[in-house]
Amino acid sequence: MSLVDVQNVTKKFGHTTALDNVSITFDNGGFFGLLGPSGSGKTTLLRTIAGFYYPESGSILIGDRNVEKIPVEKRDIGMMFQSYALFPNMSVADNVGFGLRVRKVPAVEEKRRINEALELVQLQALADRRPSQLSGGQRQRVALARAIVTNPKVLLLDEPLSALDKSLRVDMQIELKRIQREVGITTIFVTHDQEEALTLSDRIGILKAGRIIQAGTPREVYDRPVDAFAAGFLGEANWLPQQLLDGLTLPGEKQSHRFAVRPEMLTMSDAAVDGRNSVRGKLVQRVFAGALATCLIEVKGEQWKLIARDRDLPDFAGEGDVWLNWAPEDTIRVPA
Amino acid sequence: MKTSLLAHAGRVWLALILFFLYAPILVMAAMSLNASPFYQLPFKFTTEWYEEMAGNEQIIAAAIRSVLIACVTTVIATALGTCASVALFRYDFKGKRLLQVLLFPPIAIPWLITGTAMLIFFFFIGIGRGTPAVIVGHVALALPYVIVTVTARLSSFDIALEEAARSLGADSWTVLRRVTLPWISPGIVAGGLFAFAVSFDQFVVSYFLSEPGDSTLPVMIYTAIRKGFTPEINAISTIIITLSMGIMFLATRKAKFGGEH
Numbered sequence: 001m002s003l004v005d006v007q008n009v010t011k012k013f014g015h016t017t018a019l020d021n022v023s024i025t026f027d028n029g030g031f032f033g034l035l036g037p038s039g040s041g042k043t044t045l046l047r048t049i050a051g052f053y054y055p056e057s058g059s060i061l062i063g064d065r066n067v068e069k070i071p072v073e074k075r076d077i078g079m080m081f082q083s084y085a086l087f088p089n090m091s092v093a094d095n096v097g098f099g100l101r102v103r104k105v106p107a108v109e110e111k112r113r114i115n116e117a118l119e120l121v122q123l124q125a126l127a128d129r130r131p132s133q134l135s136g137g138q139r140q141r142v143a144l145a146r147a148i149v150t151n152p153k154v155l156l157l158d159e160p161l162s163a164l165d166k167s168l169r170v171d172m173q174i175e176l177k178r179i180q181r182e183v184g185i186t187t188i189f190v191t192h193d194q195e196e197a198l199t200l201s202d203r204i205g206i207l208k209a210g211r212i213i214q215a216g217t218p219r220e221v222y223d224r225p226v227d228a229f230a231a232g233f234l235g236e237a238n239w240l241p242q243q244l245l246d247g248l249t250l251p252g253e254k255q256s257h258r259f260a261v262r263p264e265m266l267t268m269s270d271a272a273v274d275g276r277n278s279v280r281g282k283l284v285q286r287v288f289a290g291a292l293a294t295c296l297i298e299v300k301g302e303q304w305k306l307i308a309r310d311r312d313l314p315d316f317a318g319e320g321d322v323w324l325n326w327a328p329e330d331t332i333r334v335p336a
Numbered sequence: 337m338k339t340s341l342l343a344h345a346g347r348v349w350l351a352l353i354l355f356f357l358y359a360p361i362l363v364m365a366a367m368s369l370n371a372s373p374f375y376q377l378p379f380k381f382t383t384e385w386y387e388e389m390a391g392n393e394q395i396i397a398a399a400i401r402s403v404l405i406a407c408v409t410t411v412i413a414t415a416l417g418t419c420a421s422v423a424l425f426r427y428d429f430k431g432k433r434l435l436q437v438l439l440f441p442p443i444a445i446p447w448l449i450t451g452t453a454m455l456i457f458f459f460f461i462g463i464g465r466g467t468p469a470v471i472v473g474h475v476a477l478a479l480p481y482v483i484v485t486v487t488a489r490l491s492s493f494d495i496a497l498e499e500a501a502r503s504l505g506a507d508s509w510t511v512l513r514r515v516t517l518p519w520i521s522p523g524i525v526a527g528g529l530f531a532f533a534v535s536f537d538q539f540v541v542s543y544f545l546s547e548p549g550d551s552t553l554p555v556m557i558y559t560a561i562r563k564g565f566t567p568e569i570n571a572i573s574t575i576i577i578t579l580s581m582g583i584m585f586l587a588t589r590k591a592k593f594g595g596e597h
Contacts, residue, residue, distance in 0.1 A: 050503060072502040079503040085496035089518040098514075099504035150504065 009058030033201035078147035086131035157189035249328035368570035398556035417482025482527035489523025
């Protein structure tokens, strides 16, 4: 069952087409990540679903209601903003209760629901604080509580974690996922951080120049990207030089296609390995980073990257000729 | 040391500024309590001038008129100016830049010229002289101050706050009342104070536009001084200064001119 259904939506700003005939379906209860470089239209899509922009053409269904001509305040959405946009003149409890007061929820119920929402984000103790007295992570929790307290049909998150520092971001990713599961609310979020998209999403949509390039589960998109852009944007790709293709076992026809391997699929050895695809390269650099090591290898003029557990790598002096091997089925094939 | 010398010079400079700013006021306040009508020393304390002033119906009437005009001006100019600022902030429309640019010259044009122009114009369109003309003139003078002050405050406003309120189901009136206005209220208070000050201090425009019978306090004081200086004027001036400084003091504390917190 789909909850948010975007069909053939086109949105223009002056002469720029921000969304070009976009169609995408968001399933009920799912956690959907919209991923793309800046200017790809991901934020425009989110804000069009929210109702801040009206599309030139196409339809948007939220639940069983066509909303493309309905203003934001009547769409019954919850949205979390990049800056959190907490009302500075209100306490945490009043911020969370804003949507309830606007809906004229009775005072007793309002209090109960504010408490529930604050409990969910573990901030009951801070109900009387002002936003200016909170840390970044706490502000984010308040913004989340405020967005879901009204039981909206869909939760929209605009770069939800980008304002947090790295260690807090990882904690909040886990927290966000837990809360989303607990509430069971259909969630769409925008990010340019591929790791965040992979961690949080049940499904991912990759956008480029106002179009959806590919949509699917993170694994599908990662393992079977539909084109070179998707392959390079979600995860890293080592592109196979054209002159090396002969003699390798490749999935499907070679004609007008390009092939790539993910860095973590590679192994390194001093001789070709039977039953695996092998190419020769020159080890340029090996970077030790604790558990993992990254090697930069030059393969016929292409920069390749290998990522492996440091202890699994053979003890090469640091520079010299090596063989890179991978299982044929791990080869990615995209149209050239 | 060089820095301490500089700091020292700075302190002297500051002291001089404060001296020349406040010494005349203090002298005036002292003289309003001195028995001699010719400012002769030694100082002999008296409240005679305050009593005399309180009995001077002309002064009292002018003071009340001035306060009333300033209040009406403040209300009208603050309301109009705030609406204008919010409109300029929220909407893009043709001629917006031009309108914004046109707001500034009235602050720079000498009041004498504005006053003359207003007098001619008001006679031309039939408003003539009198209290309504004075109020219209004061509102016109005060409006740019309000718009500039409120706009300055709005420029630090995160538009996402309005968007957040709308996403939570608030219509535009609720958004304005619950989110935007609370944020800009320090700017509105400051703008209102400017409007009050512009109107209350206004001499030239009031002088040109008021009718002889119902002049404002500054106009009345000017007329009185021309006839001969009396310590009554010191008394009323001292009261005005004490009141305005009190209001300013309260307002700066409430309005957080230094920003949040």
